Amino acid sequence: MNAATSASSGSLSDRDGSLSADEMVAHLVPPRQFGTASLDNYRPDRDYPSQGAAVAAIRNFAIGAKTGGLFKRVPVTKPGIYLDGGFGVGKTHLLAALWHQVKGRKYFGTFIEYTALVGALGYAATARTLKGASLLAIDEFELDDPGDTRLMGRLLSELAASGTRIAATSNTPPNALGEGRFAAQDFLREIDSLAARFDTLRIDGLDYRRRTSQAQAAVSSDVEGELAAIGGSTTLDAFDDVLAHLASVHPSRYVKLVEGLNGIGLTGVHSFGNQTDALRFVAFVDRLYDAQVRVVADGTPLDQIFPDEMLSGGYRKKYLRAVSRLVALTAGSD
Ligand SMILES: Nc1ncnc2c1ncn2[C@@H]1O[C@H](COP(=O)(O)OP(=O)(O)OP(=O)(O)O)[C@@H](O)[C@H]1O
Ligand SMILES: [Mg+2]
Numbered sequence: 045m046n047a048a049t050s051a052s053s054g055s056l057s058d059r060d061g062s063l064s065a066d067e068m069v070a071h072l073v074p075p076r077q078f079g080t081a082s083l084d085n086y087r088p089d090r091d092y093p094s095q096g097a098a099v100a101a102i103r104n105f106a107i108g109a110k111t112g113g114l115f116k117r118v119p120v121t122k123p124g125i126y127l128d129g130g131f132g133v134g135k136t137h138l139l140a141a142l143w144h145q146v147k148g149r150k151y152f153g154t155f156i157e158y159t160a161l162v163g164a165l166g167y168a169a170t171a172r173t174l175k176g177a178s179l180l181a182i183d184e185f186e187l188d189d190p191g192d193t194r195l196m197g198r199l200l201s202e203l204a205a206s207g208t209r210i211a212a213t214s215n216t217p218p219n220a221l222g223e224g225r226f227a228a229q230d231f232l233r234e235i236d237s238l239a240a241r242f243d244t245l246r247i248d249g250l251d252y253r254r255r256t257s258q259a260q261a262a263v264s265s266d267v268e269g270e271l272a273a274i275g276g277s278t279t280l281d282a283f284d285d286v287l288a289h290l291a292s293v294h295p296s297r298y299v300k301l302v303e304g305l306n307g308i309g310l311t312g313v314h315s316f317g318n319q320t321d322a323l324r325f326v327a328f329v330d331r332l333y334d335a336q337v338r339v340v341a342d343g344t345p346l347d348q349i350f351p352d353e354m355l356s357g358g359y360r361k362k363y364l365r366a367v368s369r370l371v372a373l374t375a376g377s378d
Contacts, residue, residue: 061297075334078140132251148178160296184215276306313343
């Protein structure tokens with residue numbers, strides 16, 4: 045493919061995902077996109093009072109976390125908070141805002157990043173590394189894998205006992221029935237020994253990205269030219285080559301694939317024929333979104349790559365969220 049051999053852009057396939065344990069710990073900060081997220085620049089939707097209530101509750105929670113657990117004050121709130129809600133209502137924004145407000149040693153990562161860290165360092169060394177932190181923020185708490193959930197529950201118990209405050213958000217549950225309404229109860233049940241120490245907040249609302257951006261992903265008529273206009277570090281690949289590469293890299297390492305990139309070009313985009321490729325691409329889109337990497341693509345519009353049978357299946361919410369993110373990333377600025 046001609047376009048894929050452009051001199052100005054590298055190839056995603058040449059980037060490997062190796063990440064040392066130290067690098068993994070250093071990555072435990074909010075993604076670039078949420079570098080300036082604050083409670084003040086979160087605009088609650090008046091139609092959904094739970095949004096304003098969440099801001100107030102998080103403000104309160106941050107006050108409780110200020111001492112980092114060193115001084116035993118009368119607790120204003122419970123030591124844990126769980127933000128439950130649909131996609132695009134600002135859960136990650138609020139979690140990052142909380143992280144920015146809290147002083148002391150603190151960590152911010154996705155559930156997958158924490159379990160990958162345990163995988164790399166082992167349980168004991170991970171607990172030792174994180175212990176003593178004032179705040180542990182966990183984005184997209186996964187309840188799909190009982191082993192991982194138990195592991196995280198144990199880690200959280202240990203950290204909470206040492207005074208660390210814990211904030212988590214819900215992920216999109218694989219089964220969309222009930223629209224995630226039971227996620228909070230599931231979460232509490234799974235971390236049952238800790239459940240009494242968590243306040244859960246349900247945040248309702250519309251996908252914020254849809255408030256401002258268009259509903260469709262942009263299709264480029266000149267992928268190479270648009271990439272050149274973005275400038276900086278970019279890659280250009282055939283869509284199928286990217287899917288093949290994603291199959292060879294563990295999803296916890298996708299963060300490394302996109303590190304430092306300003307934009308990626310995808311040629312010959314087509315809709316997915318199998319769910320495994322589709323779910324890998326969803327995980328990849330999450331990392332592109334976190335790093336705010338622009339996407340320039342031709343072929344099938346990126347909001348139409350998940351066929352109806354996938355959209356009506358158990359991973360519906362994951363796919364819809366990926367579409368929402370792809371629309372934002374192809375639109376340029378968000
Ligand atoms: N009420 C709001 N005011 C200002 N910005 C918002 C608000 N809600 C969301 N945003 C912005 O919209 C984008 C999407 O929000 P965010 O990623 O926090 O949502 P989320 O609930 O974590 O969604 P997801 O399910 O995709 O993880 C972010 O750029 C965020 O900063
Ligand atoms: Mg989020």
